Amino acid sequence: MFGYYLRLGLRQLRRSPVLTSLVILTLAVGVAASMSTLTVLYMMSADPIPQKSDRLLTVTLDNAPADSDSKPEDIPRGLSWLDVKALREGGKGLRRSGMYGTGGIVEPQKSGVKNFVAQGIAVDRDFFAMMDVDFKFGSAWRKEDDRDEARVVVISRAMSQKLYGDESPLGRTIKFNNGEFRIVGVLGQWHMLPRFYLMENGRRSGGSTMSDEEEIFLPLSTAIATEQDINGNVNCQSDAAPGYKGLVVSECTFMHYWVELASASDRSDYREYLHAYVGQQKARGRLPRPDQTGLYNVRDWLSFIGVVDDDTRLQTWLAFGFLSVCLVNTIGLLLAKFTSRSGEIGVRRALGASRAQIFAQYLLEAAVLGLVGSVLGVVLAYGMLHIMATQSPDLAALAKMDSLMLLTTVLLSVAAAVLAGLLPTWRATQVVPALQLKSQ
Amino acid sequence: MLKMEGVQKIYRTDLVQTHALRSLSLEVEEGEFVAVTGPSGSGKTTFLNIAGLLETFDGGRYTLDGKDVSGLSDRERSKIRNVKIGFIFQSFNLIPDLNVYDNVDVPLRYRGLGGGDRDKRIKDALERVGLASRLKHLPSQLSGGQQQRVAIARALAGSPRILFADEPTGNLDSLMAREVMNMLEEINVQGTTIVMVTHDPELARRMHRNIHIMDGQASDFDHGSDSRSDAPVDRIAPRIVASV
Numbered sequence: 175m176f177g178y179y180l181r182l183g184l185r186q187l188r189r190s191p192v193l194t195s196l197v198i199l200t201l202a203v204g205v206a207a208s209m210s211t212l213t214v215l216y217m218m219s220a221d222p223i224p225q226k227s228d229r230l231l232t233v234t235l236d237n238a239p240a241d242s243d244s245k246p247e248d249i250p251r252g253l254s255w256l257d258v259k260a261l262r263e264g265g266k267g268l269r270r271s272g273m274y275g276t277g278g279i280v281e282p283q284k285s286g287v288k289n290f291v292a293q294g295i296a297v298d299r300d301f302f303a304m305m306d307v308d309f310k311f312g313s314a315w316r317k318e319d320d321r322d323e324a325r326v327v328v329i330s331r332a333m334s335q336k337l338y339g340d341e342s343p344l345g346r347t348i349k350f351n352n353g354e355f356r357i358v359g360v361l362g363q364w365h366m367l368p369r370f371y372l373m374e375n376g377r378r379s380g381g382s383t384m385s386d387e388e389e390i391f392l393p394l395s396t397a398i399a400t401e402q403d404i405n406g407n408v409n410c411q412s413d414a415a416p417g418y419k420g421l422v423v424s425e426c427t428f429m430h431y432w433v434e435l436a437s438a439s440d441r442s443d444y445r446e447y448l449h450a451y452v453g454q455q456k457a458r459g460r461l462p463r464p465d466q467t468g469l470y471n472v473r474d475w476l477s478f479i480g481v482v483d484d485d486t487r488l489q490t491w492l493a494f495g496f497l498s499v500c501l502v503n504t505i506g507l508l509l510a511k512f513t514s515r516s517g518e519i520g521v522r523r524a525l526g527a528s529r530a531q532i533f534a535q536y537l538l539e540a541a542v543l544g545l546v547g548s549v550l551g552v553v554l555a556y557g558m559l560h561i562m563a564t565q566s567p568d569l570a571a572l573a574k575m576d577s578l579m580l581l582t583t584v585l586l587s588v589a590a591a592v593l594a595g596l597l598p599t600w601r602a603t604q605v606v607p608a609l610q611l612k613s614q
Numbered sequence: 615m616l617k618m619e620g621v622q623k624i625y626r627t628d629l630v631q632t633h634a635l636r637s638l639s640l641e642v643e644e645g646e647f648v649a650v651t652g653p654s655g656s657g658k659t660t661f662l663n664i665a666g667l668l669e670t671f672d673g674g675r676y677t678l679d680g681k682d683v684s685g686l687s688d689r690e691r692s693k694i695r696n697v698k699i700g701f702i703f704q705s706f707n708l709i710p711d712l713n714v715y716d717n718v719d720v721p722l723r724y725r726g727l728g729g730g731d732r733d734k735r736i737k738d739a740l741e742r743v744g745l746a747s748r749l750k751h752l753p754s755q756l757s758g759g760q761q762q763r764v765a766i767a768r769a770l771a772g773s774p775r776i777l778f779a780d781e782p783t784g785n786l787d788s789l790m791a792r793e794v795m796n797m798l799e800e801i802n803v804q805g806t807t808i809v810m811v812t813h814d815p816e817l818a819r820r821m822h823r824n825i826h827i828m829d830g831q832a833s834d835f836d837h838g839s840d841s842r843s844d845a846p847v848d849r850i851a852p853r854i855v856a857s858v
Contacts, residue, residue, distance in 0.1 A: 520707075521709060522720060526697070526721050530689065531692075531724060
């Protein structure tokens, strides 16, 4: 009977076209509004690296002075170079990388291209493997380059295109912040959203948005040695000597540290390792406050830093509230549509249709309306996302509907139509055939 | 075939109770062609609705084809309507969006018959009413008489044991009415029991048995076979069955 009901449902699309169009439009607008905001919420809270998000961990330490009145929630979200350096050298974990945001002037040796400011990041070699970075040209720098503070860089695909066109720039020298660096790699299609590894408070540390992309990657040891600018939050809870040299020997936090474990089950071992590290540092007179070491995997970290802001949550609730209003309207429209067919219902009942069969037929008809509404809803949702994308770079990066959201849109529309169809369908089953047959 | 004993039907509103049927008793034998007559508001349509399981009743006992139908679930009543009963209405009650073929198909769909079986039944039924060439026509493209023939084909396609007809010629001109009546008589001759509500005394006289309903009660009488000049000769003998 499913095929029969489906055929009847499709046939009914042509009947009372004004009412049918109104039902479809109402559903589509409600679904589009809710799905466009839900898409942003979903993209914001999506796991950016699902294949290993439970094995990539970041660390926070309470390195405030003993007399500090800071509360547990004030524990810095970054680490000092002292801790990053020690943890790197500790060698625990499959891969590890300290990192901080930097930036500076690139001086192109290409006529017609003016100097420009590039956003950068100082990382260890392992960063590229940890983040599953792919390369268009070359690769990450060598292990020895980290140790030797080599003047090497990896640049983004966009910068490579801008400076060298389609040619491979490997081996060429790029001038960055008055230093000369040899290009050893160009990124491929790698795209991370959100860029969790440098994010604090829902934004990239030092960046304006969660979607800022690094254009230049240089070794962390090289960045320290050449005193590359810190483009990020610097949090000092105790005095630091002036200048860059003073900063890197202070308790000021301006870096992040990520470690990749071979298995998620190694997490407790790593936590033990951190506790031991804190104990060791206490013995040396550092980290005087009680051990409040934080260890977060990617999803925990995104949740901890509040990557999904309250505004977005509120907008999503409001959009679903709007969908509810649309559903109420849809109920009214479906009531009108189904009531106008009481005569047909009476005939079908007289000819042997049970209430259950009438219920199935009309509910499927509502589902068909939802299915058509979903097509229009997807189109409208794309339009709304397009408008949202023009509002800010963050939204431009987030307002993209993937196949899961597309499928969700269709299912939401059908489910909404079925939900809205329950009351009108139930009313249809209550038609008294005897009355209808005589009044036809 | 159909037996009602003391059947009552009361319509209630907040202020008024209307006794549509008052302890109505009657019996229709298999193969009969019975006319139900009576003035407007006498309860004959209520009787037909209850007999056709389109309405429930408030008291008494109703046996259809040997089965007590009081207290059946909606599903059971629907199945009996679908399998054992055929309806013909004054206003044809074809579904306007469906063509002739699909209209006749409706009851067969609810019976869950296979495609081949349904197709054969539909075409056979439309052949019987002379509309085999109008399969794709919509009801609006047919005359009143043709629409009623489609309705008859729809009722026949399921091979019902009993046919309920409510003023089947009420919306037709005399020529079409005669045609439809001839068709019903032919169907009856082939073994289908028919109960027909009519206002038309001429038509009632063509039946070999009349049930007259007045104030919700039935009285039964026959016209005698000589009163029907064109009646089939193999009618079963008329008899008084019940009165209240």
